[in-house]
Amino acid sequence: MLKTRRARWITVAVVAGTAAVAGPVVVAQADIEPRTGCTDSVNADVPGGLAHWTAKCSGDEIVVQGWVKDTRIDGKCAQIKAFMDDKWHYSDKACPEDQVEHFKFTDSGRTADVYLINK
Template identity: 40%
Template sequence: MNMIKNGKKKIAVGAALTVATAGLVTVGLGTPASAVTCNKTVNANVSGGQASWSTSCSAGKMRIAGWVKDTRADGKCAQVKAMYSGGTQWSAKACPADTDNPTHIRYFDFNGAGSDVPVYLFTV
């Protein structure tokens, strides 16, 4: 009987650790606001970060321009990435400890081939 109770405890602890670990793995990775298309404006928020960007397209290329802001003094930074078919482009990190940037805002201007590009806001 004790073996069954111990076995159940181990399974419960293992499941809890798996759930906790899965949560840690996904924290900070961000989720796509959407695979953005041409001529759109997106406002995105995650815990500790905020961003806004607009898109435009011309001659098979998409421009994504906007800003990212750190919104929490938690030691993490906010960042945006766009995953073009030719490679990923990253914004500068907006960090709470930026003495040269007291507003905690960084601007970005990405350009690349495509008309349907996943864009992510996340904290690191």
Template identity: 40%
Template sequence: MRTKHIVMSAVAGVALAFGATAGTAAADSGEAGTPGVLGACPDTGNEVRVRGGYAEWDITCEGGKVYVRGYVKDTALDGKCARVKAKNMNSSTTKRKSACGFGEARKFDFNLGKGKGAKVYLTVT
């Protein structure tokens, strides 16, 4: 899989202050330090890593519906959970999956309904 370059909101703010621009693949969830991917169909090979969590996912469209498929993994002994949140860009449909406990990985297969893309975030809480 190819690796997506994800911009954390804090880093993006510093980069923008110095005149650099973030790529269109990055989306700000509104939560400091939360990387996200804004993807139109198809957007495959997304790999996101944050302290304590890792996730891979593909965004696809089939029959006019948006699907996000992949897995999320807890990578730290910190008592927190790695969480993926996916939201349909065209509606309020949102799905979530969590992996809690060091080394735990959970697969997900989200049907987000009618649309052509999704915003997907990885957090550790």
């Protein structure tokens, strides 16, 4: 199953007394449906990053592998983080712009919460 995910931006207006900040202020980035199962293939993008990963299971283990790419000159790095078997796994950071890093995570279980981040 191929999934495509886009990040949603959560915005707020800051009010101090009677003056409000013009325009939205980005306070958090929320990935939609981060859970990856045994047969998933995912394309993900956030401002400044692209990624693709697949997941496969063998016995009681899940393997998540793919690539992450930095797409902006913004001083930030694109990276994959995955929560598997009660611990975090991190890819190498992809930066500067156009840098691609490949990753492979293996752990116990049959699901993983996988996120593309840009920080």
